[in-house]
Amino acid sequence: MLLVLSEEHKEHLAFLPKVDTKVVGEFGRITMEFLRRGTSPKIYEGAAKKLCVPVEIVQHGVEGLMFLMLESSKHMLSEVDFLDSVLVLGFDEELNQILLQLYLQHHNQIRSILSHLPSSLPAYHNLEWRLDIQLASRLCRQQVIPMLTMRLLLTRGCDSHSDYSSRVLQADPSTLLYLISTLEAALAAIKTSHGRRILRNIK
Amino acid sequence: MELSESVQRGLQALADASSFDQSSFQALIDVSHRSLLSSHGDPAVLDHPELKQIDQILLKQVHTAATTFILEAVKQNADKSTISSSLEELTFSAEKIEIFYSIYQKHKKELEHLLASIGRRPAQINDISWRLQYHMKNGQVDKVNEPFYSISLNSEKDGCSEDMNFTCTMEQLQDLVGKLKDAAKSVEKASQM
Numbered sequence: 001m002l003l004v005l006s007e008e009h010k011e012h013l014a015f016l017p018k019v020d021t022k023v024v025g026e027f028g029r030i031t032m033e034f035l036r037r038g039t040s041p042k043i044y045e046g047a048a049k050k051l052c053v054p055v056e057i058v059q060h061g062v063e064g065l066m067f068l069m070l071e072s073s074k075h076m077l078s079e080v081d082f083l084d085s086v087l088v089l090g091f092d093e094e095l096n097q098i099l100l101q102l103y104l105q106h107h108n109q110i111r112s113i114l115s116h117l118p119s120s121l122p123a124y125h126n127l128e129w130r131l132d133i134q135l136a137s138r139l140c141r142q143q144v145i146p147m148l149t150m151r152l153l154l155t156r157g158c159d160s161h162s163d164y165s166s167r168v169l170q171a172d173p174s175t176l177l178y179l180i181s182t183l184e185a186a187l188a189a190i191k192t193s194h195g196r197r198i199l200r201n202i203k
Numbered sequence: 204m205e206l207s208e209s210v211q212r213g214l215q216a217l218a219d220a221s222s223f224d225q226s227s228f229q230a231l232i233d234v235s236h237r238s239l240l241s242s243h244g245d246p247a248v249l250d251h252p253e254l255k256q257i258d259q260i261l262l263k264q265v266h267t268a269a270t271t272f273i274l275e276a277v278k279q280n281a282d283k284s285t286i287s288s289s290l291e292e293l294t295f296s297a298e299k300i301e302i303f304y305s306i307y308q309k310h311k312k313e314l315e316h317l318l319a320s321i322g323r324r325p326a327q328i329n330d331i332s333w334r335l336q337y338h339m340k341n342g343q344v345d346k347v348n349e350p351f352y353s354i355s356l357n358s359e360k361d362g363c364s365e366d367m368n369f370t371c372t373m374e375q376l377q378d379l380v381g382k383l384k385d386a387a388k389s390v391e392k393a394s395q396m
Binding site (some may be wrong): 074114117123138141143167169184189190203 | 277278279280315318319321322324325326327328329331332333335337339341342343344345346347348350352353354356358367368369370371373375376377378379380382383384385386387389390393394
Protein backbone atom coordinates (compact mmCIF):
# COMPACT_ATOMS: atom_id res chain seq x y z
CA MET A 1 0.00 0.00 0.00
CA LEU A 2 1.08 3.58 -0.47
CA LEU A 3 1.03 6.38 2.02
CA VAL A 4 -0.95 9.42 1.07
CA LEU A 5 0.77 12.51 2.39
CA SER A 6 -1.26 15.64 3.02
CA GLU A 7 -0.18 18.96 1.51
CA GLU A 8 0.75 20.29 4.89
CA HIS A 9 2.88 17.25 5.55
CA LYS A 10 4.65 17.63 2.22
CA GLU A 11 5.32 21.26 3.04
CA HIS A 12 6.91 20.34 6.33
CA LEU A 13 9.09 17.75 4.73
CA ALA A 14 10.14 20.17 1.97
CA PHE A 15 12.71 21.49 4.42
CA LEU A 16 14.73 18.28 4.31
CA PRO A 17 16.39 18.55 0.88
CA LYS A 18 17.58 22.05 1.78
CA VAL A 19 19.97 20.78 4.42
CA ASP A 20 23.05 18.67 4.51
CA THR A 21 22.55 14.88 4.59
CA LYS A 22 24.27 14.77 7.96
CA VAL A 23 21.61 17.09 9.28
CA VAL A 24 18.92 14.76 7.99
CA GLY A 25 20.59 11.98 9.92
CA GLU A 26 20.59 14.20 12.99
CA PHE A 27 16.88 14.89 12.52
CA GLY A 28 16.34 11.15 12.32
CA ARG A 29 18.04 10.77 15.69
CA ILE A 30 15.92 13.55 17.21
CA THR A 31 12.83 11.82 15.80
CA MET A 32 13.65 8.54 17.50
CA GLU A 33 14.37 10.33 20.77
CA PHE A 34 11.04 12.12 20.40
CA LEU A 35 9.27 8.78 20.11
CA ARG A 36 11.11 7.29 23.01
CA ARG A 37 11.20 10.15 25.43
CA GLY A 38 9.44 13.18 24.02
CA THR A 39 11.18 16.37 23.03
CA SER A 40 12.04 19.76 24.41
CA PRO A 41 12.06 23.20 22.73
CA LYS A 42 15.78 23.53 23.49
CA ILE A 43 16.64 20.86 20.96
CA TYR A 44 14.75 22.68 18.23
CA GLU A 45 16.24 26.02 19.22
CA GLY A 46 19.75 24.65 19.13
CA ALA A 47 19.28 23.13 15.69
CA ALA A 48 17.52 26.26 14.38
CA LYS A 49 20.41 28.45 15.51
CA LYS A 50 22.99 26.22 13.88
CA LEU A 51 21.10 26.17 10.60
CA CYS A 52 20.00 29.80 10.71
CA VAL A 53 16.33 29.04 10.17
CA PRO A 54 13.26 29.77 12.27
CA VAL A 55 12.44 27.27 15.02
CA GLU A 56 9.08 26.30 13.48
CA ILE A 57 10.74 25.10 10.30
CA VAL A 58 12.97 22.78 12.27
CA GLN A 59 10.08 21.64 14.42
CA HIS A 60 7.86 20.94 11.43
CA GLY A 61 10.65 19.14 9.68
CA VAL A 62 11.22 16.81 12.62
CA GLU A 63 7.52 16.27 13.20
CA GLY A 64 6.97 15.59 9.52
CA LEU A 65 9.77 13.06 9.53
CA MET A 66 8.40 11.45 12.64
CA PHE A 67 4.90 11.19 11.20
CA LEU A 68 6.31 9.64 8.02
CA MET A 69 8.17 7.01 10.08
CA LEU A 70 5.13 6.35 12.28
CA GLU A 71 2.72 5.81 9.46
CA SER A 72 5.13 3.63 7.52
CA SER A 73 5.81 1.46 10.57
CA LYS A 74 2.13 1.27 11.46
CA HIS A 75 1.26 -0.15 8.05
CA MET A 76 4.40 -2.27 7.78
CA LEU A 77 5.30 -0.74 4.43
CA SER A 78 7.64 -2.76 2.27
CA GLU A 79 10.82 -1.09 0.91
CA VAL A 80 9.24 -0.64 -2.51
CA ASP A 81 6.07 0.85 -1.08
CA PHE A 82 8.04 3.21 1.13
CA LEU A 83 10.15 4.48 -1.76
CA ASP A 84 7.06 4.89 -3.92
CA SER A 85 5.29 6.86 -1.19
CA VAL A 86 8.29 9.13 -0.75
CA LEU A 87 8.65 9.64 -4.52
CA VAL A 88 5.81 12.14 -4.49
CA LEU A 89 7.93 14.48 -2.40
CA GLY A 90 10.33 14.89 -5.33
CA PHE A 91 13.50 14.37 -3.32
CA ASP A 92 16.71 13.24 -4.92
CA GLU A 93 17.80 9.62 -4.83
CA GLU A 94 20.32 10.06 -2.02
CA LEU A 95 17.78 11.63 0.33
CA ASN A 96 15.28 8.90 -0.50
CA GLN A 97 17.82 6.27 0.39
CA ILE A 98 18.61 8.00 3.69
CA LEU A 99 14.94 8.07 4.57
CA LEU A 100 14.63 4.42 3.61
CA GLN A 101 17.56 3.45 5.80
CA LEU A 102 16.06 5.39 8.66
CA TYR A 103 12.83 3.53 8.20
CA LEU A 104 14.41 0.08 7.93
CA GLN A 105 16.62 0.65 10.93
CA HIS A 106 13.89 1.76 13.24
CA HIS A 107 10.57 0.37 12.14
CA ASN A 108 10.60 -2.59 14.50
CA GLN A 109 11.34 -0.37 17.44
CA ILE A 110 8.65 2.05 16.41
CA ARG A 111 6.12 -0.74 16.10
CA SER A 112 6.95 -2.01 19.53
CA ILE A 113 6.54 1.47 21.02
CA LEU A 114 3.22 1.84 19.20
CA SER A 115 2.00 -1.49 20.46
CA HIS A 116 2.20 -0.23 24.02
CA LEU A 117 -0.20 2.60 23.26
CA PRO A 118 -3.58 0.95 23.06
CA SER A 119 -5.12 0.40 26.47
CA SER A 120 -5.39 -3.29 27.03
CA LEU A 121 -7.01 -5.63 29.46
CA PRO A 122 -4.90 -6.96 32.28
CA ALA A 123 -2.68 -9.72 30.97
CA TYR A 124 -1.45 -12.86 32.66
CA HIS A 125 1.93 -12.53 34.23
CA ASN A 126 2.48 -15.39 36.63
CA LEU A 127 0.77 -17.91 38.89
CA GLU A 128 2.20 -18.93 42.27
CA TRP A 129 0.66 -21.83 44.13
CA ARG A 130 0.91 -23.88 47.28
CA LEU A 131 -0.81 -26.93 48.65
CA ASP A 132 -2.14 -26.69 52.19
CA ILE A 133 -4.14 -29.08 54.34
CA GLN A 134 -6.59 -27.43 56.69
CA LEU A 135 -6.49 -29.22 60.02
CA ALA A 136 -8.85 -27.15 62.13
CA SER A 137 -10.83 -23.97 62.25
CA ARG A 138 -12.53 -22.01 64.98
CA LEU A 139 -15.70 -24.03 64.58
CA CYS A 140 -14.32 -27.36 63.59
CA ARG A 141 -11.46 -29.40 64.94
CA GLN A 142 -10.08 -32.53 63.33
CA GLN A 143 -10.43 -31.55 59.70
CA VAL A 144 -8.44 -32.86 56.77
CA ILE A 145 -9.20 -30.54 53.90
CA PRO A 146 -6.67 -30.18 51.05
CA MET A 147 -6.65 -26.66 49.67
CA LEU A 148 -4.76 -25.09 46.81
CA THR A 149 -3.91 -21.48 47.47
CA MET A 150 -2.81 -19.51 44.44
CA ARG A 151 -1.62 -16.02 43.71
CA LEU A 152 -2.45 -14.79 40.25
CA LEU A 153 -0.27 -11.94 39.01
CA LEU A 154 -1.68 -9.79 36.24
CA THR A 155 -0.24 -6.73 34.54
CA ARG A 156 -2.26 -3.61 34.87
CA GLY A 157 -3.65 -2.48 31.51
CA CYS A 158 -1.51 -0.29 29.24
CA ASP A 159 2.08 -0.39 30.37
CA SER A 160 3.51 -3.83 30.86
CA HIS A 161 6.37 -2.41 32.91
CA SER A 162 4.17 -1.08 35.70
CA ASP A 163 3.25 -2.93 38.85
CA TYR A 164 1.37 -6.14 38.80
CA SER A 165 -1.96 -6.64 40.47
CA SER A 166 -2.16 -9.81 42.50
CA ARG A 167 -5.17 -11.80 43.64
CA VAL A 168 -5.18 -14.58 46.18
CA LEU A 169 -7.49 -17.42 45.23
CA GLN A 170 -8.24 -20.88 46.52
CA ALA A 171 -9.44 -23.98 44.80
CA ASP A 172 -10.07 -27.52 45.92
CA PRO A 173 -8.41 -30.39 44.03
CA SER A 174 -11.46 -31.20 41.91
CA THR A 175 -11.79 -27.58 40.77
CA LEU A 176 -8.09 -27.64 39.93
CA LEU A 177 -8.55 -30.64 37.66
CA TYR A 178 -11.50 -28.94 36.01
CA LEU A 179 -9.41 -25.82 35.36
CA ILE A 180 -6.66 -27.91 33.80
CA SER A 181 -8.98 -29.78 31.46
CA THR A 182 -10.78 -26.61 30.38
CA LEU A 183 -7.57 -24.73 29.63
CA GLU A 184 -6.09 -27.70 27.77
CA ALA A 185 -9.13 -27.64 25.53
CA ALA A 186 -8.47 -23.93 24.99
CA LEU A 187 -4.88 -24.66 23.91
CA ALA A 188 -6.10 -27.32 21.53
CA ALA A 189 -8.40 -24.83 19.81
CA ILE A 190 -5.51 -23.08 18.10
CA LYS A 191 -4.40 -26.31 16.51
CA THR A 192 -7.73 -27.18 14.89
CA SER A 193 -7.97 -26.96 11.13
CA HIS A 194 -10.24 -23.92 11.46
CA GLY A 195 -7.73 -22.14 13.65
CA ARG A 196 -4.82 -23.00 11.38
CA ARG A 197 -6.72 -21.85 8.31
CA ILE A 198 -7.42 -18.43 9.79
CA LEU A 199 -3.86 -17.98 11.04
CA ARG A 200 -2.48 -18.94 7.65
CA ASN A 201 -4.70 -16.79 5.53
CA ILE A 202 -5.06 -13.54 7.39
CA LYS A 203 -1.73 -11.83 7.02
CA MET B 204 -15.88 -32.55 76.74
CA GLU B 205 -15.63 -29.28 78.59
CA LEU B 206 -18.94 -27.62 79.27
CA SER B 207 -19.80 -24.46 81.13
CA GLU B 208 -21.77 -24.57 84.35
CA SER B 209 -24.98 -23.24 82.88
CA VAL B 210 -24.85 -25.81 80.08
CA GLN B 211 -24.23 -28.57 82.60
CA ARG B 212 -27.19 -27.42 84.68
CA GLY B 213 -29.43 -27.27 81.64
CA LEU B 214 -28.41 -30.78 80.62
CA GLN B 215 -28.96 -32.13 84.11
CA ALA B 216 -32.49 -30.75 84.00
CA LEU B 217 -32.91 -32.55 80.68
CA ALA B 218 -31.66 -35.78 82.26
CA ASP B 219 -34.22 -35.49 85.04
CA ALA B 220 -36.96 -38.05 84.39
CA SER B 221 -39.59 -36.04 86.27
CA SER B 222 -39.22 -33.06 83.92
CA PHE B 223 -38.60 -34.93 80.69
CA ASP B 224 -39.94 -38.39 79.96
CA GLN B 225 -38.58 -40.31 77.02
CA SER B 226 -40.98 -38.94 74.41
CA SER B 227 -40.58 -35.31 75.40
CA PHE B 228 -36.82 -35.87 75.61
CA GLN B 229 -36.78 -37.28 72.10
CA ALA B 230 -38.87 -34.36 70.87
CA LEU B 231 -36.51 -31.84 72.41
CA ILE B 232 -33.38 -33.46 70.99
CA ASP B 233 -35.00 -33.63 67.59
CA VAL B 234 -36.08 -30.00 67.74
CA SER B 235 -32.60 -28.94 68.91
CA HIS B 236 -30.93 -30.54 65.93
CA ARG B 237 -33.41 -29.08 63.47
CA SER B 238 -33.12 -25.61 64.91
CA LEU B 239 -29.36 -25.72 64.32
CA LEU B 240 -29.80 -26.76 60.73
CA SER B 241 -32.60 -24.46 59.67
CA SER B 242 -31.40 -21.42 57.84
CA HIS B 243 -33.75 -18.95 59.51
CA GLY B 244 -34.19 -18.34 63.20
CA ASP B 245 -37.68 -19.59 63.94
CA PRO B 246 -39.39 -18.24 67.04
CA ALA B 247 -41.82 -21.12 66.90
CA VAL B 248 -39.12 -23.75 67.00
CA LEU B 249 -40.08 -24.99 70.44
CA ASP B 250 -43.79 -25.27 69.62
CA HIS B 251 -43.87 -29.01 69.59
CA PRO B 252 -46.98 -30.80 70.94
CA GLU B 253 -44.80 -33.00 73.18
CA LEU B 254 -43.19 -29.97 74.74
CA LYS B 255 -46.30 -27.95 75.54
CA GLN B 256 -46.56 -29.30 79.07
CA ILE B 257 -43.14 -28.14 80.09
CA ASP B 258 -42.42 -24.83 81.76
CA GLN B 259 -41.36 -22.49 78.95
CA ILE B 260 -38.40 -20.96 80.76
CA LEU B 261 -37.02 -24.35 81.64
CA LEU B 262 -37.58 -25.39 78.04
CA LYS B 263 -35.49 -22.51 76.75
CA GLN B 264 -32.65 -23.24 79.17
CA VAL B 265 -32.67 -26.88 78.24
CA HIS B 266 -32.79 -26.11 74.52
CA THR B 267 -29.79 -23.78 74.82
CA ALA B 268 -27.83 -26.38 76.78
CA ALA B 269 -28.67 -29.14 74.31
CA THR B 270 -27.71 -27.12 71.21
CA THR B 271 -24.44 -26.05 72.83
CA PHE B 272 -23.65 -29.65 73.66
CA ILE B 273 -24.44 -30.80 70.12
CA LEU B 274 -22.24 -28.10 68.55
CA GLU B 275 -19.39 -28.89 70.91
CA ALA B 276 -19.62 -32.57 70.03
CA VAL B 277 -19.56 -31.84 66.29
CA LYS B 278 -16.70 -29.41 66.71
CA GLN B 279 -14.56 -31.93 68.57
CA ASN B 280 -15.65 -34.76 66.30
CA ALA B 281 -16.50 -36.61 69.51
CA ASP B 282 -16.97 -40.36 69.24
CA LYS B 283 -19.72 -42.39 70.85
CA SER B 284 -17.79 -43.21 74.00
CA THR B 285 -16.89 -39.56 74.64
CA ILE B 286 -20.49 -38.44 74.22
CA SER B 287 -21.80 -41.31 76.33
CA SER B 288 -19.41 -40.70 79.21
CA SER B 289 -20.13 -36.95 79.19
CA LEU B 290 -23.85 -37.60 79.32
CA GLU B 291 -23.44 -40.29 81.98
CA GLU B 292 -21.61 -37.82 84.21
CA LEU B 293 -24.60 -35.54 83.84
CA THR B 294 -26.89 -38.31 85.12
CA PHE B 295 -28.45 -39.29 81.80
CA SER B 296 -30.00 -42.75 81.70
CA ALA B 297 -28.72 -45.31 79.19
CA GLU B 298 -31.96 -45.10 77.18
CA LYS B 299 -31.75 -41.31 76.88
CA ILE B 300 -28.13 -41.60 75.80
CA GLU B 301 -29.15 -44.04 73.06
CA ILE B 302 -31.95 -41.78 71.87
CA PHE B 303 -29.63 -38.79 71.84
CA TYR B 304 -26.90 -40.60 69.95
CA SER B 305 -29.13 -41.98 67.23
CA ILE B 306 -30.62 -38.55 66.46
CA TYR B 307 -27.13 -37.02 66.63
CA GLN B 308 -25.80 -39.54 64.14
CA LYS B 309 -28.49 -38.67 61.63
CA HIS B 310 -27.64 -34.99 61.60
CA LYS B 311 -23.93 -35.05 62.29
CA LYS B 312 -22.66 -34.82 58.74
CA GLU B 313 -24.88 -31.90 57.88
CA LEU B 314 -23.81 -30.09 61.03
CA GLU B 315 -20.17 -30.68 60.20
CA HIS B 316 -20.73 -29.17 56.80
CA LEU B 317 -22.42 -26.18 58.33
CA LEU B 318 -19.62 -25.50 60.76
CA ALA B 319 -16.92 -25.97 58.15
CA SER B 320 -18.55 -23.41 55.91
CA ILE B 321 -18.61 -20.68 58.53
CA GLY B 322 -15.49 -18.60 58.63
CA ARG B 323 -13.36 -16.41 56.42
CA ARG B 324 -11.23 -17.63 53.60
CA PRO B 325 -9.85 -16.27 50.35
CA ALA B 326 -12.01 -16.16 47.25
CA GLN B 327 -12.82 -19.64 45.98
CA ILE B 328 -12.50 -20.31 42.28
CA ASN B 329 -15.76 -21.46 40.76
CA ASP B 330 -15.40 -21.44 37.03
CA ILE B 331 -13.18 -20.48 34.15
CA SER B 332 -14.16 -19.60 30.61
CA TRP B 333 -12.05 -18.73 27.61
CA ARG B 334 -12.22 -17.20 24.16
CA LEU B 335 -9.66 -17.54 21.40
CA GLN B 336 -9.34 -14.37 19.32
CA TYR B 337 -7.21 -13.14 16.49
CA HIS B 338 -5.90 -9.62 16.88
CA MET B 339 -5.72 -8.08 13.41
CA LYS B 340 -5.20 -4.41 13.94
CA ASN B 341 -5.88 -1.56 16.32
CA GLY B 342 -5.96 2.23 16.18
CA GLN B 343 -2.21 2.56 16.53
CA VAL B 344 -0.75 -0.42 14.76
CA ASP B 345 -1.78 -2.18 11.59
CA LYS B 346 -1.14 -5.83 10.70
CA VAL B 347 -0.74 -7.15 14.22
CA ASN B 348 -1.99 -10.61 13.26
CA GLU B 349 -1.59 -12.42 16.54
CA PRO B 350 -3.88 -14.95 18.20
CA PHE B 351 -4.61 -14.42 21.88
CA TYR B 352 -6.89 -15.77 24.60
CA SER B 353 -9.40 -13.90 26.74
CA ILE B 354 -9.81 -15.73 30.01
CA SER B 355 -12.53 -15.08 32.56
CA LEU B 356 -12.02 -16.53 36.02
CA ASN B 357 -15.06 -16.57 38.27
CA SER B 358 -14.56 -16.66 42.01
CA GLU B 359 -16.77 -16.33 45.05
CA LYS B 360 -16.12 -14.78 48.44
CA ASP B 361 -18.71 -14.49 51.20
CA GLY B 362 -21.49 -15.02 48.72
CA CYS B 363 -20.27 -12.35 46.29
CA SER B 364 -19.25 -13.57 42.90
CA GLU B 365 -16.47 -11.82 41.00
CA ASP B 366 -15.14 -12.12 37.48
CA MET B 367 -11.47 -11.65 36.73
CA ASN B 368 -10.78 -10.97 33.07
CA PHE B 369 -7.36 -11.11 31.53
CA THR B 370 -5.65 -11.88 28.24
CA CYS B 371 -2.80 -14.19 27.48
CA THR B 372 -0.77 -15.34 24.54
CA MET B 373 -0.46 -19.00 23.73
CA GLU B 374 2.90 -19.19 25.50
CA GLN B 375 1.48 -17.57 28.62
CA LEU B 376 -1.45 -19.97 28.63
CA GLN B 377 0.94 -22.89 28.30
CA ASP B 378 2.85 -21.51 31.26
CA LEU B 379 -0.34 -21.23 33.29
CA VAL B 380 -1.46 -24.75 32.43
CA GLY B 381 2.00 -26.08 33.21
CA LYS B 382 1.92 -24.55 36.67
CA LEU B 383 -1.57 -25.87 37.37
CA LYS B 384 -0.44 -29.34 36.33
CA ASP B 385 2.52 -29.11 38.71
CA ALA B 386 0.08 -28.26 41.49
CA ALA B 387 -2.12 -31.23 40.55
CA LYS B 388 0.87 -33.55 40.58
CA SER B 389 1.80 -32.41 44.06
CA VAL B 390 -1.77 -33.05 45.25
CA GLU B 391 -1.59 -36.54 43.83
CA LYS B 392 1.73 -37.21 45.51
CA ALA B 393 0.44 -35.91 48.83
CA SER B 394 -2.62 -38.13 48.64
CA GLN B 395 -0.43 -41.18 48.27
CA MET B 396 1.57 -40.55 51.41
